[in-house]
Amino acid sequence: MVDFKRLGAFFLIIVITAATIVWTSPEIVRNIKLGLDLKGGFEILYEVSPLEEDQEITTDTLRETAFSLEKRANVTKVSEPEIIPEGTDRIRVRLAGVEDQEQVRSIMKKPAELTFRSSDGCEDPLDYCKVELKGSDFKEGGASQDYDPNTNAPIVSIELKDADKFYEVTERLSSADLMSEGRNTLAIYLDEERLSAPSVNYPISGGNAIISGSYSINEAKELAGIINAGSLPVNLTEIYTQSVGASLGQLSLDKTVKAGLMASVLILLFMIVFYRFPGMIASVTLITYTWLLLLVFYWMKATLTLPGIAAFVLGIGMAVDANIITYERIKEEIRSGKTILSSLRAGSRNSFRTIFDANSTTIIAGVVLYYLGTGAIQGFALTLIFSILVSIVTNVFFSRLLLYLVIRSKWISKPSWFGVKEAEISEL
DSSP, X not given: OOOHHHHHHHHHHHHHHHHHXXXXXXXXXXXXXEOHHHHOEEEEEEXXXXXXXXXXXXHHHHHHHHHHXXXXXXXXXXXXXXXXXXXXXXXXXXXXXXXXXXXXXXXXXXXXXXXXXXXXXXXXXXXXXXXXXXGGGBOTTOOEEEEOTTTOOEEEEEEBSOHHHHHHHHHHHTSHHHHHTTOOBOEEEETTEEXXXXXXXXXXXXXXXXXXXXXXXXXXXXXXXXXXXXXXXXEEEEEEEEEEOHHHHHHHHHHHHHHHHHHHHHHHHHHHHHHHHHHHHHHHHHHHXXXXXXXXXXXXXXXXXXXXXXXXHHHHHHHHHHHHHHHHHHHHHHHTTOOHHHHHHHHHHHHHHHHHHHHHHHHHHHHHHHHHOOTHHHHHHHHHHHHHHHHHIIIIIIHHHHHHHHHHTTSOOOGGGGTOOGGGOOOO
C-alpha cells in the first residue's frame, strides 16, 4: 500500500527546491563577482621596502600601505579592488574590469599624498589652498582611534614629529581674526579628496592632538588608518604583473561555462543509466549542490576565478563520488537479500564513514593550501573546502532524505529501480 503522505512530501520537496533554484539563480549568477582572469584586468605583486635606513617593515606597515593603495584604487573608479598583504614584505593588488591599465598602474605606484590644509590667505574661506602639514610630519603609526573622555564619542588621536611646528599652525588658526572669518579649519586631504575638516579652537602644544567630529567607530578607524598610511616612508617595487584583456577573460568564461554544462549533462546521464531511480535523485541533489555553492559565493561576496572554477568542478566530482559510494553499498545490501529499506539503512551507515574520511582528508589538504599558498592557490583551496562542506549537506543528507521518503512510501519497491537484477539477489 503506497503511503501518499510520504510520497507527497517527496514531490513537495522536489517542487520547492526546483522553484527556488529557478527563481533565485538569475540574480545569483548576475551578481557573482568575477576575477580578473574571467572579467579582464590585471594583477600586481608589490615588494614593500623602506625609504629610510632605520625604517622597519612590520605587519602594521603592510596593512596601512594596503589601505592606502585601496583608497587610491577607489579614486580610479575600480569596482571592488582586492588588495591583500602577503608574507612579510609584499602586497598583491587585483583590479578587475580595468581598461586603461597603464594609467591605473602609474596612479597606484605613486605614493598617496596626505596633507592638512587651511584657508589662511585663500580668497574663499572654504578653499583650502594652503598646505600646513604633510604626511611626513606625523609619527609613523601615531594615529589611532580613541574615545573622548568626556562624551565617550569616537575620536582620532595623532602624534606629530615636530611639536613646535604643530603649535605654530594651531596657534595661528585659532587666532581671533581667523576664527571670526571662519578660517580656523584644518582640512585633511588624501591627494585632492577631502576626508575631514575639523576646526582648531585653541593652540595645541606637546605634539599630540585629537580630531573630533560626528564619527562612527569605523569612520574614526578609517581616518586613523589614512593618516598612518600617509606618513609611511615606503617604496613599492613591482615584482610580478599579470594582465588579462577583457575579451580574453570573457572568452575564458564562455568556454569554461560551456565545458561545465557539457560535463554536468554527461554526469547526470551516467548516474541515471547506472543507478536508475537513485541516479535521478542524485541528479536533483547535484543541481542543488551547484546552486547552493553559487549561493555561498553570492552571500560571501567572494571572487570567482579560473582556479576557483577548477575547485568547483573538482567538488562536483567528489559529490558524484559520495553518491556512487552510497548507491553501490545499497546495491550490495540488496544483492545480499535484504529488503530495500534495510539496504538503505545499512548502505547509508556503512558508506558514511568512507565518505567522511575521504572528505576530511581533502579538507585538511585544502586548509594547508590556504595557509601556505598565496593568491590563486588560496582561492582554489577556499572554494574546494566550501564545495566539500556543501556536498556533504546535499549529496549525503539531502539525498538520503529523498531516498528515505520514497522507499518508506513503498512507491519504489523493486530492486530493478536500483539497477539490481533479480538473478543477482542471493537467498537469505
